[in-house]
Amino acid sequence: KHRKHPGGRGNAGGMHHHRINFDKYHPGYFGKVGMRNFHLRRQHKFCPTINLDKLWSLVGADKLSELTKEKSNKAPVIDLVQFGYYKLLGRGHLPKQPVIVK
Incomplete structure (x- = not known):
């Protein structure tokens, strides 16, 4: 006969009468982490x-070509916060043209 819920409903008894099942098949189910x-x-x-490598894309192609053909002593100033960036990472290479990064 079906006797409703003889072992309890759901996960009832995980720390009591169903402990062997929980320890065997669900280790670490109880307790805290972190x-x-x-x-x-x-x-x-x-x-x-x-x-x-993406730094010069902020300057723009027209400004870059203007600086490379002039051979002037001017270095473009790139303000990263103005473009929405807070940190400059080191992947890639820069051209020989000097640049000031704020």
Whole structure:
């Protein structure tokens, strides 16, 4: 006969009469892992990045060609925050043209 719920409903008894099953087939089911951050502020970790090889794309092709053909002593100033980047990473290579990065 079907006797409704003889072992309890759902996962009942995981720490009691069904412990062998939980320990054998679901190790680590009970307990805590890691550390809690009670007041998580995600905006503190916001830091958009750009690589060196993409740096000259911010300047623009017209400005780049103007600087390379002149052979002047002027170095373009690139303000990364103005373009929405906070960190400059080192992948890629820059041309020999000097540049100032803020």
